[in-house]
Amino acid sequence: MHSWLLLxxxxxxxxxxxxxxxxxxxxxVQVVLLTFILNALFFRPVGKAVxxxxxxxxxxxxxxxxxxxxxxxxxxxxxxxxxxxxxQSLAVIQEAEEEVDRLFREALALAxxxxxxxxxxxxxxxxxxxxxAFAGIDAQAEKLGSLIVDxxxxx
Amino acid sequence: xxxxxxxxxxxVGKHLYWQIGNLNIHGQVFLSSWIVIGAxxxxxxxxxxxxxxxxxxxxxxxxxxxxxxxDLARDQIGEKVYRDWLPFIGTLFLFIFVSNWGGALIxxxxxxxxxxxxxxxxxxxxxxxxxxxxxSLAFFYAGLSNKGLRFFEYYVEPTPIMLPFKIIEEFTxxxxxxxxxFGNILADxxxxxxxxxxxxxxxxxxVMLLGLFxxxxxxxxxxxxxxxxIGEAVHEExx
Numbered sequence: 563m564h565s566w567l568l569l570x571x572x573x574x575x576x577x578x579x580x581x582x583x584x585x586x587x588x589x590x591v592q593v594v595l596l597t598f599i600l601n602a603l604f605f606r607p608v609g610k611a612v613x614x615x616x617x618x619x620x621x622x623x624x625x626x627x628x629x630x631x632x633x634x635x636x637x638x639x640x641x642x643x644x645x646x647x648x649x650q651s652l653a654v655i656q657e658a659e660e661e662v663d664r665l666f667r668e669a670l671a672l673a674x675x676x677x678x679x680x681x682x683x684x685x686x687x688x689x690x691x692x693x694x695a696f697a698g699i700d701a702q703a704e705k706l707g708s709l710i711v712d713x714x715x716x717x
Numbered sequence: 718x719x720x721x722x723x724x725x726x727x728x729v730g731k732h733l734y735w736q737i738g739n740l741n742i743h744g745q746v747f748l749s750s751w752i753v754i755g756a757x758x759x760x761x762x763x764x765x766x767x768x769x770x771x772x773x774x775x776x777x778x779x780x781x782x783x784x785x786x787x788d789l790a791r792d793q794i795g796e797k798v799y800r801d802w803l804p805f806i807g808t809l810f811l812f813i814f815v816s817n818w819g820g821a822l823i824x825x826x827x828x829x830x831x832x833x834x835x836x837x838x839x840x841x842x843x844x845x846x847x848x849x850x851x852x853s854l855a856f857f858y859a860g861l862s863n864k865g866l867r868f869f870e871y872y873v874e875p876t877p878i879m880l881p882f883k884i885i886e887e888f889t890x891x892x893x894x895x896x897x898x899f900g901n902i903l904a905d906x907x908x909x910x911x912x913x914x915x916x917x918x919x920x921x922x923x924v925m926l927l928g929l930f931x932x933x934x935x936x937x938x939x940x941x942x943x944x945x946x947i948g949e950a951v952h953e954e955x956x
Contacts, residue, residue, distance in 0.1 A: 577833075578730040579903075584740035585843035589750070590851055596754055596812060601804035604761045608783040609803075611768045611776075618770065 729907065733833040743841060745830055750838040752823070753816045786810060786940075793944035798863060798951050802944065805855060809848060810940035813839055817902055817932030821909075821925065837902050839935075845899040849891035852943040856890075860950030868950065894942060901935045 733744035764775035772780055786807040790799040794806075820837020828835055838844045860868035872883045905928040912921040 577732050577734075580842055581730065581732060581743070582843055582846065583742060584737065585743045585746055585841065586847045586850075588742055589746070589838075589844050590847035592747075592750065592754075593808065593812060593848055593851060596757075597805050597808040599758065600761065600808045600811065603758065603765060604779065605783065605804045605807055607765045607768060608776075608779050609787070611770075611772075612780055612783060615770055 731833040733830045743833070743843060745833045745835050746838050746841045746844060749819070749825070749835045750816070750844070753812065753819050753838060756819065757811055757815050782811070783807075789937075789941060790944050793941060794948040794951065798859070802855070802859065802947050805851075806940050806944045806947075809852075809943055810936050813848070813898065813939050814933060814936035816844075817936055818929065820902065820906060821928050821932055836906055837932075839898055840902045840906055842895065842899050845895035846891070848898075848939070849895035852894060852946060853887065853891045855943070856946045856950045859947045863951045864953075871950065890946060894939060898935050898939055901931055905931055 732746075733748075734741050735744040735747075736742075760775060761779065764779040768776060787799075787803060789810070790803045790806045793799075794802055816837045816839045820840060825835035857868075860871065864870075872880050905924075908924050909921050909928055912924055
């Protein structure tokens with residue numbers, strides 16, 4: 563073995579399994595030092611990383627939840643709006659149908675009354691002409707009658 | 718006390734001594750612990766070099782570990798103060814876990830030391846006692862810093878009869894923590910070494926797998942108990 567290992571070797575004590583000596587306090591100091599070193603190199607940085615991540619995850623979760631709630635609220639709002647719009651459009655359609663119906667009926671009634679009026683006028687005209695014609699025929703018949711009577715009487 | 722076997726030699730209780738002033742330390746424990754700490758830091762540095770919100774590569778592993786350790790600390794210590802103790806509990810777990818698995822998986826035997834041999838740092842009683850005492854210190858520090866002198870109410874709750882038991886417990890806690898870890902890891906290393914020295918092929922494999930399992934469990938037990946003790950210290954009775 564290297565000479566430096568032997569350097570400090572003196573007349574060796576007896577040794578033994580339960581040989582307590584200055585190794586004990588030095589080892590204690592070494593463990594305490596290691597505690598501080600590991601605290602600086604391991605426990606603090608890793609703890610910070612893990613806790614930062616835990617914080618990041620929980621805030622992300624909270625944000626996501628908030629966004630979800632917002633989306634749900636918007637969805638509900640839009641659904642309500644959609645329903646409203648549907649109702650309105652139905653009302654508009656119904657109104658339009660009623661309007662069309664009314665216009666149709668009005669037009670129909672107008673046309674019918676017009677037609678009635680025309681027919682009535684025509685009938686009146688026909689009646690008048692018929693009366694006129696009858697009157698004409700009556701007069702001619704009278705004339706013919708008197709002519710016939712004259713001829714017969716003259717004969 | 719080397720254990721002589723026909724095919725190989727097992728070294729138990731032999732250490733590579735370094736001397737600092739007139740203090741002796743176990744060199745092999747520090748060598749292997751530096752390798753363990755180096756591996757740990759390498760993974761951590763690679764994994765945290767470029768942190769992203771969508772984790773990729775080693776960052777995944779680190780985040781999994783962090784999550785696991787956070788759950789462990791939070792379950793035992795409680796929501797209020799677990800953040801203060803997560804690095805300590807986590808470091809205990811990671812250091813013990815990597816030590817145990819390193820001891821089982823790295824072929825230490827290719828490195829020959831003048832005395833003793835490399836292995837899991839947790840197979841040395843000094844390491845485990847050091848960590849167990851740190852846990853005791855953390856227990857008192859957590860209790861006193863969180864509740865001030867009211868912390869000592871812990872010893873007389875729910876009734877003052879508990880006082881002697883609770884005081885004894887303060888001694889048995891580090892004792893059981895350290896010996897459980899030390900005993901399990903050393904026993905596993907010895908079992909594998911003995912089996913490997915008797916039958917070098919295939920036969921030690923199940924024991925090695927069992928060893929990996931025990932190693933992981935021991936790291937979990939140590940970290941969980943440490944967190945539980947700290948949790949006891951900061952626990953507020955519901956009056």
